[in-house]
Each structure stands twice: as C-alpha cells, then as structure tokens.
Amino acid sequence: MSAIQEVVTEAPAVEAVPKRAMTLGYGTSLAMLLVLILVPLFVKNFVIFQLTMLLIYALAVLALNILTGGSGQFSLGQSAFYAVGAYTSAILMEHADINYALTLPVAGLVCFIFGFLFGQPALRLSGVYLALATFALATAMPQLLKLGVFEKWTGGVQGLVVTKPDAPFGLPMSQDMWLYYFTLAVSIAIYIFSVNLLKSRSGRAFMAIRDNEIAASAMGIDVALYKTLAFGVSAGITGVAGGLGAIAVQFVAPDGYTITLAISLFLGMVVGGVGWLPGSIVGSAFIIFVPNIAEGISKGLSGAVFGVLLFLVIFLVPHGARQVAVVAQHWLGKLKNG
C-alpha cells in the first residue's frame, strides 16, 4: 500500500490538465472562428498566405500537444512526420496527378502508420530518452530524403515543385484565399476531432497514462496500445499539416524539414501552453511572427533577440497562452461581478 502511494504521490513529469480545461467555451470558440473567417477578406494576399501557414503550423503544434499534453510523451521528431506528410502529398500530386484534397488523407494515413510503428520501439523509452530517440528521427529525415534510391520520386536535394490549386467551381477568389479557407476547414475538422478524442474513452486513457502509468495499467488500460496510438494520431495530424504546408509553399526540399522545424514546433507547444489545444494557434503565431520581429530589431543578432523574447515569455508566463487565458477569464469574471 505504502509503496504504491509513494509512486502515486511522486511529482508528475507534466503538470496535469483537467480535460475540461483543454478546450475553450462555445462563445469564445465561435468568436475565434468568426475572426478567422472574416480577416482574409480585408488583408493582402501575402498576409493570407501567412495566415495559412499559421493554421498549418497550429495543426502541427496541436498534434504535438495531443502527444505531450495528452499522453505525456515527448517528441522532438515531429519535423520527420511533417516531412513525410509533405512529401507524400507532393509526390502524389506531381507524379500521380492526384487531386490535392485527396492527397491529404493519404498523407495522414501514411504518417499514422509511420508514427504507430515508430511508437513501438519508443514504448521502451520515456522522458528524455524518448526525446532523444525522436531527435534522432528528425536529424535522419533530411538525409533519408536525399538518398539516391528515392531520388526518382523525391527529386533528391533539388526537391519537388508543387502546383498550387485554383479555387474550384470558378469561385471568384484568389488561390491564396481559397487555400486559406480550405486549410481552415481542414483545421476545424481536425480540431473538433482532437477535442472529441481527448474527451472520449481513448482520451481519458491517454491522460491516465500521462498522470500515472502504473495506476493506468492497474485500471485496465492497455498502456502499450494507447501510447503507440497517441504517437500514431499525432503523426497522422502532423502529416496532414505537412501535406497542406507543401501545397501552400508549392515546394518540398529536404532543407525545409530539419531539426529546426521540430524544435520550433516544440517551442510553439510550450508557448501555447502544454495540453491546452486552443493554445496551439498562439504557439504557431509565436514561431511564425516572433522571428520576423526579432529580425526587425536586429539583423545580425536576430537569433539572440529571439532568445531574449522567448526567455521573457517563459519567465513571465511559464504556462504559456493558457495562463494568459486563465488570468483574462479571471479578470473578466471580476468585471462582470463587480
């Protein structure tokens, strides 16, 4: 009894997030959605492109959030899944002439299988060791993509150019705007899926494993299955994001999917708040826009400026956007009552 209790009371690796706190209320969600739908109507194409990238990285961050925030497993290898998704879409579009929208489920499925398989050996690892194993995956991926054997399909170091889709049915909107709304629709679908997943039996199993593996297995949860499943789902969503990224950027090359991307995604998750799904979009905004701000402050020292900004964020709001949201909610409540 006392031995079990000791295990149970040990400090958890990741701060537990109750499942209600992982999402937003309906009102806020709708307001957010309205903003996302309306903004593109008033801005330049270039900004629409940035917003599309924002949604795409938000998806990738969300995927990592399910893995880390949901099931408590670390990954520095998300760039590898992103790359596989991007290449799957690009190859299908350019070599097999398949419609871009149809390549996304394929990219997701391929990555799901890839992630699920990778999750098998990763089962034996936890914490920093798992982080290292996934790190190895991320560093290996660009080189694998350059391999001569695959060059016929991947284009080797030269990469592949992807054709950008036009708006269908002769809709009077630019390619960028169409792609934005297409990405938005995919993102919303995946967001709803993720929220429901975490609220479901599987989601509860993820969180039980995150909070205490031994207790979870004692409750009859198949730890191995759910851990690999979390990897698979996370990889699958990242793959879809990668596919969308390839279509939006119109180009895939090994240099686009280095370890830097994996670290950026990890960073986005931390800034957005680990385990808080809506934070993904905040984290994504951070990794897209803050480097630009840093560059604006100092060209030569952009890396250092970025570091300082990151340090400030971590120092002031260690729980990321979630903390800001909680504080804001608190003040709003006070205003209402006072």
Place this chain on the structure above:
Amino acid sequence: MPVTATRIVVASAAALALLAASGSGALAQKKYDAGATDTEIKIGNIMPYSGPASAYGVIGKTEAAYFKKINDTGGINGRKINFITYDDGYSPPKTVEQARKLVESDEVLLVFNPLGTPPNSAIHKYMNSKKVPQLFVATGATKWNDPRDFPWTMGWQPSYQSETQIYAKYLLKEKPNAKIGVLYQNDDYGKDYLKGLKDGLGARAASMIIAEESFETSEPTIDNHIVKLKASGADVFIDIATPKFAAQAIKKVAEIDWKPLHFLNNVSASVGSVIKPAGYDNSQGIVSAAYLKDASDPQWDNDLGMKKFYEFLAKDYPEGNKLDGNVVVGYGVAQTLVEVLTKCGDDLTRANVMKQAASLKDFRSEVLLPGIKINTSPTDFAPISQLQLMKFKGEKWELFGDIISADVGG
C-alpha cells in the same frame, strides 16, 4: 495668301508633330513599375543571415555596403537604392514567406541575388508567375539559365557543372588514362558538380571514375574518405568540398603521402581561407579554376581594379574580411546590378530590367579575372560562363591556358 496658309499649316503640323514626339518621349522616358519612383528604387534580397549557411550572409552585408556607397555618391540616375534584405535561415518555406513579403507587401521592383539552390527553387515559379525579376541568383545550379520557361530568373556566377566540365576537358586532353577518385559533398551543389564531370567525360566517365565518396556537412572530419580514395588506386583526385572540408582534404592527402593530380573546386580556391590554413607546402600543384580575383592573393595588390575594391573595404565596409571570398562575390554582383539599373535609365519597369539584364555586352566588374566578361542575350541567361584554369605554385595561384567557356543550358 495661299502660300502663307500652307506655311502656317505646315508649321503648325510640324510643331504638333514635335510636341507629340517630345510628349511621347517624355512618357517613354519615365516609366515605373511598383518599387520605382523619381527618387527611389526598391530592391529586395533574401539571405541566410541565420542557420546552417549563415557564412554566406556576408554577401548580403557587402551588397548593402556597396549600395550605400552608391547612394552616398548620388545614387543611380539620381535615384537612391532602398535595399531591403531579409533572413530566411536557408529554409525554403521561410524563403517563400520572405519573397512574398518583398513582392506583395514591400512592393520591390525586383528581388536581387537571393542565395541558395533550395531557397531559389522554392520561389522560382512564384517569381515568374508574378513577373517580378529574380535577378542574379546566388547559386551555381544550371537550371537558372532557362529563359524560355523562366524569363524572369537569371543566374550570375558560372554554373557548377560548367566548372567540372572544364576539368573533364582538361583531363581528356592531358591525362586520358586517368583513374579518377571523386570526393563530393552530398547535397545539390556536390551532385551538380559531379554531374558536370560525368557529362564532360561523356562515354568515358564509367571507366575513368574509379571511386566516388560522398560526405555530409555534419561529419566532423573527412579523413576516412581520403584514405579510401587513396586505397582505390586513383591518380587524379577531384575535390568537391566547401572551404572547411577542402582544407582538411588537402592536409590529409599530404599526410598519407598520396600524390594525385588534385583538382580543387572553385568554391574553395581561396588562398586565405583554405590554402594557407592547409599549408602552402601541402598545396603545391593543385589545379583549380577561377573567374574572380582572390582578394587574399598578393598578386592583385597592385591591380587597379582591386585597389578600388580594397578602398571600398577600407572606407565603406571596414568589417568586411578580405580573406572571405564571399565579399568579392557580393561586390561583383552588386556592381553588375548597378550597371543594369543604370542602363535602364528612366524606364524602370520590370520588363525593362530583364531586357537590360539580358543585353549585357562585355561588361566587366573590376573583380573579374582579366579577360573574363559578362555577356547575356535573350537566349543566354548565364552572365558569367568563362573560367580560367590555375595551378598553385609557391604562395599563389598561377593562371594558365586560355579562358575557357562552357555554357550549359538549363
């Protein structure tokens, strides 16, 4: 009376014609696309100031310093250059974002000298569909010389393939029974060089190349590859490596007492940053090819053109390192752009920029080797396509043979 009437009619008609001519002349004189005004020309640029290729960021800094110098002396036809340069960290998705920012948000007249093959590939289609010049890209890939399919993109430096083709020509003539060992960097640049070599050797490539070793830039040392190449029995060593690895290779070849005919790619032919650290003794007899003067080579100390360059370094860009070949590249390519924009006169449209860039005749930047000229035409988008072979002797490169052209179409 009728005479006068006719006179008046003729005179007024002439006056009208004159007016019309001068009017249309004035219109033709001042034509602008986005990014150009009476006082300013906006030029965009994308460089890897951060990330794995940040060493090349020097090129962007040199260009900024050169344009500042031009602005300080009155600008181009009275217009100042507004040089907007962004960091892409050598990541293609970021390049796309920055290129779009330059074109759609900053509204530049053209994007000048963006660096790297993957970043430029990523924006190749975009720039051409927007009809914005992607001028003098900083990469030696062969595909930039393709005016038919990509009329808005132009390279500057000789293509990697043309360089190894020149080595191949030389080998076929001087050493037809050579057993070649190749060391190459496993990326676009290394593979392009290798392709040029194989194309140059033609049908004999398979029999002449007896060993190929590739290495990753993440490897700390390439010693093991050199040992393997020696063991293969090769008597010609083709060394396709960036400066750090090239210096290692030169040292290792000497250390294991391998005495092949050593071809060193132009990327690493700098005396200051490669040969000197590798040791002059170890470098005797190495063959390479060049198109630019090496600012760290004392033979150019009294050269008139290079004196101007040293003056620029001392006065306008004191933080520039003359041992760094990239400074010379940045200077040369910036001079070429200034020439193009000067020739554009008051017709600063994107179409005219490309037209002028495609009609350079025997233009010389002071930093080009004597005899090498920049020539372009509507069907030739490869500005520099000449190189000269050189052999290392004593403490400097000795140029030999004629200037060799090798145009490779995209």
